[in-house]
Amino acid sequence: MIPKTFVASLLAGLMLVATAARADEIPVAVAANFTAPFNKIAAEFEKETGHKVIASFGSTGKFYAQIRNGAPFEVLLAADDETPAKLVKEGAGVSGSPFSYAIGKLVLWSAKPGVVDDKGAVLKGGAFERIAIADPKLAPYGAAGVEVMKKLGVYDALTPKVVTGETIAQVYQFVASGNAQLGFVALSQVLKDGKVEGSAWIVPADLYTTIRQDVVLLTPGKDKAGPVALLKYLQGAKAQAVIKAYGYAPAK
The missing domain is CATH 3.40.190.10 (Periplasmic binding protein-like II)
Structure with a gap:
């Protein structure tokens, strides 16, 4: 007599094979x-x-x-x-x-605490060498970052300091490595266990297109x-x- 446990295992295996086939x-x-x-x-x-x-x-x-x-x-x-x-x-x-x-939610972020204030005033102060954004022609978050700077009236002044990443993931690496002091990224990239690492300004939604x-x-x-x-x-x-x-x- 074939043990019931063997039959059960065989049926389970056949079900797995059928599932894999589909x-x-x-x-x-x-x-x-x-x-x-x-x-x-x-x-x-x-x-x-x-x-x-x-x-x-x-x-x-x-x-x-x-x-x-x-x-x-x-x-x-x-x-x-x-x-x-x-x-x-x-x-x-x-x-x-x-x-x-x-x-999506846009943030201005620095890997270091105390660099970015909670109002984004650092953009007008300009006390940094480089600010990173994703290519605005390819990445919506990059386009949003440009939109924010233009609405705040700082885009022309900051243009010489802008470094452009191919993707927002590359922008994150620029900032995390210190090659750029700050940059516009997605909140999802810098949120760890409900808290933002480093310092960040969560950009108000009315400053960029949803x-x-x-x-x-x-x-x-x-x-x-x-x-x-x-x-x-x-x-x-x-x-x-x-x-x-x-x-x-x-x-x-």
Whole structure:
């Protein structure tokens, strides 16, 4: 007689094989500011669904160019809402799929305590050698930083001190390494256990255009279960709790 435990193990194994056969590998392009929360979300998503996420992180502008040139991404988590809409209009994204997964928050940050005050007055004082921003042509957070400086009337004076990173992740490295004394980054990048490391000014939302971050299902993933499941998971309570914990405002 075959032991019941053996049968149970065999059935469980067969179920795992069946699940693996149905599982997708999902190439996902993710805006650099969303690296940490996405890694956490993806890990839980993989555990719950069996699908495998293959994530690439970078600037939204560069991902747009790559997708238009045939890069086989199946999902794009952008740092804006314009790029997903444009991809849908151009036939590279699935109509009706985009939605906002987070509202980004911009901060002026220094790795050192006491450098950035809580009103951003350091920008007008100008007592620093370099300020880093992401390329405003490619990165929405970089464009937001330029917008803030212009609204405060300091852009022209600070232009000679600006160093530009290809992505907001590179901007973070410039500031963390001390190559730039301060820079505009996403709150999610500098928030650790609910507190900001170094010194920072959380920029008031009325000083820059709302950074509404949208996700879009791309045409290579439209008939696959994995990409669709990932979009659904992003809307769920578990993913949204992670997003909130990393300093993003809930999407409305």
